[in-house]
Amino acid sequence: MPDAVTTDGGYVELFVEFGHALRAADLPIGTDDVMAFCEAVVHLDPTDILDLYWAGRTSLVSKRDHIPVYDNVFRQFFLDEKPTAPDDPRTVLKSSANGQSVLQIPDSETERPGGGNDEEVQLGFMASPVDVVRTKRFNDCTDTELAALRRIMATIRLTPPRRRTRRIRPERAGRRLHMRRMAQESMRRHGDPIEFVFSERRRKVRPLVLLLDVSGSMSDYSRNLLQFAYSARRSAGRVEVFCFGTRLTRITKQLDRRRPDEAMARAAEQVFDWDGGTRIGDSLDTFVRRWARRGLTRGGIVVICSDGLDRGDPEVLDRAMSQLDRLCHRIVWLNPHRGDDHDRPLTSMAMIVAEPYIDDVQSGHNLASLEEFARALPALR
Helix, strand or coil, rough: HHHHHCHHHHHHHHHHHHHHHHHHHHCCCHHHHHHHHHHHHHCCCCHHHHHHHHHHHHCCCCHHHHHHHHHCCCCCCCCHCCCCCCCCCCCCCCCCCCCEECCCCCCCCCCCCCCCCCCCCCCEEEECCCHHHCCCCCHHHHHHHHHHHHHHHHHCCCCCEEEEEEEEEEECCCEEEEEHHHHHHHHHHCCCCCCCEEEEEEECCCCCCEEEEECHHHHCCCHHHHHHHHHHHHCCCCCCEEEEEEEEEEEECCHHCCCCHHHHHHHHCCCCCCCCCCCHHHHHHHHHHHCHEEEHHHHEEEEEEECCCCCCCHHHHHHHHHHHHHHHCEEEEECCCCCCCCCCCCCCCCHHHHHCCCEECCCCHHHHHHHHHHHHHHHHC
């Protein structure tokens, strides 16, 4: 886990934003201090709240008077708590995973790293064991757990699959000779023998299109799936994001913001049918006519995130799915109602109509399922 801090830009961005938050609270935080904080976390577990607390306190706090301010900013940034009085050093979080989990910010005078009762500090995404919260359904999480999950979700990096193109490039080793390059090199040397030059087809990243259902029946999952789409947009270049309820809305540009909260707010302003009805067929038909036919999905992966509860005409959905199947490379459907039971049949009308055109069905009901999808994505060639 510590190695991920140095290679994954998501954690680094998170810690840099924490430095900005401290600076906004009038603490004298410089670039060198933030770099020292990031280097300290390299040797620790970035998902451990105590490790983060002490790494920041030892590298970002230079005066005793700054500790209460640091504690308040730390709580607000990593735990999404409301500001507390400077003389209140403890924060109690209740986790539904184990009934009562106490997260104790160490006292600035009496406690030191390694002291205290470690059994009372449970982290899981800042409040309960990591594995428990990772496999917990989004609709069963508390507001505190959801806020922490979204911060961790911001570190997920999607890697869309690559496809071979018709263009070739020279390689030092391979199975096929690059005859044209070898002839050119031979002519430059007046026919003298040259070394073998091999050829390899160039690879191009497949476009990734995310279609998110933001209707009322998806209200427990849509906010987290939108955060996942934001992470996908940040990590891969050719990613397009659309939302739909009763109509289709493109929000790709709204997600091009550095701060996740700002991106989420702009996306919410753009979508007028949030938490409304659902017309999957009409929305997909609009997507096919306005976007897919113009080449947006050519050779790409289309991911539909929906529970399949549709009030529209099944014939419209069937026609749209049939056309979309011909215009893209793969269609993946994330249905939160599937849960962890991969053998569970999905009986909603939309899923029955769309099933012949779907290449893979996954759940997307918790963080673990989204991580599983991210790992499986590069193999969808």
